[in-house]
Amino acid sequence: MGEAKRRKQLGLMPAVHPFEALMDADGVLTFVRAPEDARLREELASALKLAHPYGAAWNSAYRTQLVMHGRVDKFLDTAEDVDTIPVPPHRRLTGELAIGAKPEGRDLRVEGGRVRVREEGHSFDGQRWTSFPSNADPRAALNYLMQHPAARLQGEVVAAYRAEQWREGRVDIEPEPPAELLEALEALTREWHGEDDAGWLALHQDAVQDGAAPAPLARRVTFELRQPAPLQSPLSLAFATLGNVEVTPQAGGSSYTENGDTWISYEDGEATEDGLPPELADIFDLDTVAVTVYADGRIEWAPGEVPDEDAERLRTELKDATGAGDPAEWAEWTTELLLGTFADELSVPEGAALPVPVAVRLDVPVDALTDPDPLAQTFMESEVTFDGAAWRDLYGEEVPEELRAFAAGDA
Template sequence: MGDAKRRKQLGLMPTVHPFEADMDTSGNVTLNRGPQEAALQVMIVDALRQTQPTGPLWDSAYRTSYVMAGRPERLLETAEDVQAIPVPPHRRFVGELALGTAVPEDANTYTHIPLEGGVLHLRQQTHSADGVRWESFPANTDPRRALNFLMQHPASGGLGKVVSTFRIEQAQGEDGQQGRVTIDPEPPEEWLEVLEEIASEWHGQTPEEWADLHAEQVDEDEPTAPVLKRSLFELREPALLLSPIGTPFAQVGGLELHIDPAGSGYSPDGEEWITYDPDAAPLGDSLPPELSQFLDVETVTVTVFADGRVEWAEDDVPADQADRIRADLVQATGAGHPERWADWTENLLLELFADEYPDLNEVETLPVPTAVRLDIPVDALTDADPLAQAFIESELTFDGETWHDLYAEELPAELSAVRPLN
């Protein structure tokens, strides 16, 4: 009996199920041929749905392949040039579901998709504009030549607009279990589990991976594993053309997930935070001494609106000081005067964020908050000195509903959206 036959009888050989499947731009999969067993059909369909780009992500992927194949006849200089490339709505995958095997070490995860108990091997991918005539891009293109084709176009290399930013903190796991993941702000329910899984993959899914990944990032042989890790996840609209310079770590809900190294770090003891990026600003929840002293002072919160309204909780401000305080704050902020308010809030935003995000200085017109909350020491309410010398801005809102904590020093999404790099 041959060795291969013996291994098959012993259950040591992988079981292979050839398949052919079509997918549309929305991610709907039709299995044209494949295994008879329903559970195996579901494995194939689910794997394709979960790993293949759809919607705008498919647009970007196709146009990138089109450009890397050298198809454009002129330079693509603008977004309109890229968007003029028609994207076929039909895709066809030919391959096999191999059970009882693992992804080969030299294989890539684009053609070999790891599954529980096996691998989905994509041997061929074609596309079609009409579902009748099918074609594909060359499979054996010289990577350097393909990259040169891509990077010669001025429209390549950019990142998509930031849609959401999440600060992820994860505790070190114990007894082989993954550590608890905390996400701020709370994501939509449909993203929660996915973001938790990505966080664990990024930080390390086992204690060994957790320690090894940390050692790689701090470039030490045997560092002490941290008790906490922190990462900044940015969800961006798909770039018009994908680039190896800005490759997303994952895809979530039709968006690209990028990890900002400037927001990544670790804590050896749960209190001190250390950044992984030596060029980034320090991490941590510790506050400057002057702000710490301010927080030890009893304060009241006053909300100043762009339209000139000034509000506070009942009995927070002495009645005999109300008119003076209201007039003082309107004078200091420009509330009720659109141009003066815009100037004051722009200076505030740049003072808070331009050091860490200097490209904000290049934005011609920053978004204008509709209201700002001020913390004012109680003693200053009856002091004759101008309140501008006493208050500190604590929160602001651009829409009257979502408030951004300025003590946290995290860039609001409204400002991320107008950064020149987006």
């Protein structure tokens, strides 16, 4: 015991923080017990929310478990049949956050440690709690599930991201995902391609069915983000669930390169020069509405572009997401946008502030206007203006001239 205490005092043992959290149907977390440090609470909350489904994804996950435990006594043929199953709105998660501990198995990863959820419960009234047994026969559970035709249904694709990972570890994702998904998609990319050099090589050799194949210079995978299927099944091929969307590797969307120029498809071995294969181009050619968001809170689009019934929601959600109308929140959001877009080109001295745009143009997918998920997960920033007249392309070859005073080479 004395040695353990000494190691803990020296920071050689993990600092363990027990937690108990309640989550509602919309994914809102309330801690009953949590670390006192605000940063640790924030990291814990972020990890729990990403790893535990909410909204439609929770409905799907709960109903799937109910079916797999043999507690549904009718055949489920359609999504409407599945929707008739009531879902408890309350969940309780207990476990611990351990800083200084290495993640294992199903642990959730956080900076410098791991989160281990030891018990999950659900409740219809927030008073009486129950859990699904953890010792169910997997073969019987799968048989229960696959006897329902609804288990073969899939959710609609709402977004797609191409992740490019280089052997040294760098990950580039196009188009740029929302900030709350960026780290999670980067982590999924590394998991898909292999967590270390040995995994990188082994997974590649397995994919090309050649045990002597050399390690590629870089690899690509296209992840589709889908609305949750009514029931989760092996046929869905979902690789992970991030909050309220399922992440599925897109068929034909994986490739590798040995020289950085020519990319070879894992599916059919076809080689293409750098760029998207034709069959993937349509995924990124989304039908979008151009929306201009102003610092003073105005939000505009071309007449007839947005149905009247969707206009109020669009304005409300975009104001909430961007901080438009609130100078401090707008400055914070636009600063994050500019730093995220030009991370390698800018060097901002401590205490300095970037110029604040007076407006930003966004591309909002048309399908997202009627989608129940937050618009912040779907829109893409395209241009900014600092004077209301000259618009700067966020993805042009050069840094906007208003930011050149902060160019990394001039710092």
